[in-house]
Amino acid sequence: MKRMKGTEIFVECLRREGVEVIFGHPGGAILPIYDRLYDAEIRHILMRHEQAAAHAADGYARASGRVGVAMATSGPGATNLVTGIASAFMDSVPMVVFTGQVPSTLIGTDAFQEADVVGITRPCTKHNYLVLRTEDLARTIREAFYLARTGRPGPVLVDLPKDIQLSECEFEYPEQVHLRGYRPVLDGDREAIRRAAVAILEAERPVIYAGGGVIASDGAEELRRLAEIGRIPVATTLMGLGGFPTEHPLSLGMLGMHGSWYANTAISRCDLLIALGVRFDDRVTGKLSEFAPTARKIHVDIDPAEINKNVRVDIPIVGDVRRVLSVLNAEMEGLVSTHGTAAWVRKRQQWLAQIAEWKRTYPFRYEYDERVIKPQWVIEEIARITQGEAILTTDVGQHQMWAAQYYRFKHPRTWITSGGLGAMGFGLPAAIGAWFARRDRPVIAICGDGSFQMTMQELAVVAEHRIPVKVVILNNFFLGMVRQWQQIFYNGRYAASDLRVSPDYAKIAEAYGLRGHTVRRPEELVGLLEQTLLASEPVILDVQVAAEENVYPMVPPGAAITEMILGPLETTAVADSKESIA
């Protein structure tokens, strides 16, 4: 055993966790740790706002599958982190967050820059700690990383009073973690899995509803096997995009509020719903009583609290999605071979033919325009140029939904968006984090003009490290999603959603020493995207798009997912095909 200072213990524990990079912002209460980091091997990236530090750690974690680390000082530093922590919590992202705290002797005295950070973050962390003895530091950091990445992943916060960082103690690294109240179940119940396999065999019209749990468990390969063995169409949630290739014949794309008409229709008509790593979120289900109303339901999730939370299911399976699927797939292979592959193909023929017809009836569609750039087209071009090989991060709003609808996803961990919390300003910092995780893929931040203005100061980080992210602002000079709701539900009264007074984003890029372009005319777009998207330099593109374009289809809040508001192009086509279904 060796006597070590708190700051040395901190660095040593992070080294043992394999941390390569910390996203943070300093201040008085965390200065001892910063001083120690000054000559440590772990990289620290100085973000320009703590919210961005948390989002960057989130982007890093999602792109890599490893634990992201964010750090800030006490008081305002810590409170600035909260949005990023809450977003990671809603999206089950493994993250450890360190905050400085006033010296333990001053806690509770309203000291300068004191905030009750464990109190503030209790409802938006998986767990959190206030360390009151340097002797507890190593064990606490060990537990924090363990909790963040195991079971249902999530952010864990560790609050570090200044005196704890400075005092010394004997250092012993805790090899084992003992948490008697924490025992995640990874392997699903064999009997339940067998029942699930039989249910799939018996089903005439099964659909898979796949979510973030597929990505988090690295289960995309097993999902693909299940779909192919069972010949089952797959709809993914916003969080599940990338978990199943968009261009796969069995893909239904995204379901839910802005999901595809055919995905929502298939869900409503299926006789078996196979829900994998999902939480039956209201943006997905619409009116609950009409979500897959006639289907038996299988639900696989690592978190027992998700089972029967919003929807009662027939076959619950608690476990890690990838592990459960690998057992289920083995079971399915056995059943299919006894059943005979030909019979199996015949059994699914009608359902798959029906779905193929629905996909033709109403694909995602928009009206191309020669005079003005359509935002959907921008995404299509990005998908074409990158061949689905890029990592996309997004802000929140219409552009986020268009990216989800029109990008052609190929790989898990290439789609990083603030799904559950829907935090504007997520895109740029998340892209920075993603680049530190995966230097082998182009990283593109699809931003909204409103959202971008919430974290655009992070261009300084892009400039400082010459991070070759591409920022594509789908600039409609509106808080577009708000404007869309106002148009549809509030008689077109655009209260506080107008962004006509906006900065010149290309000049902002220039001010940071970055390349920026403004694109107004359709004929300029493709060439510019082709020149810049795969370049090794950072680029900021202000793409000025049709201002009052809407995201369709759309399920009004509270309506059944089949009651979609359709785009101006489609109303008749769908009305016709509805009759043919009925």
Next chain:
Amino acid sequence: MLRTLILRVENRPGALARITGLFSARGINIESLTVARTEDPTLSHMTIVVDLDDVALEKLVKLLDRLVDVVTVTVVDTREAVERELLLLKVRQEPGQKLELLKEAELFRARVVDVAPHSYVLEVTGDEDKLEAFIRVFEKYGILEVVRSGKVALARG
């Protein structure tokens, strides 16, 4: 319907806040709550009474179980658990009623723990029914104050 939850919880700062936070965030009222150390000083025993239907209760139990600080959580009914509550009752004492009052206290095995010129404080333990009956009986003397400890419960066997 009133339900009793028994929890074994890490005896650490923040554990109680984390647990009660689950209730308050969902607008669930806690009817009673007791916490104290157990035979193992690192563990607290918690008894919580809530008014919930089966579905809401099932969800709540899973959320409690998910907390890192919660080691075990069980829902018990009166048949499966021994339940006790302590009640202190301050009652008016008029000169002519003393004997009768003490006799009635005796019936409940209540003890007099404070004597003042015009009032007594009685202490009694028991389950819900007994305590309710106790209060009813003493109403006629004039109850000045009642305080209850909240229920503690221990699974049988």
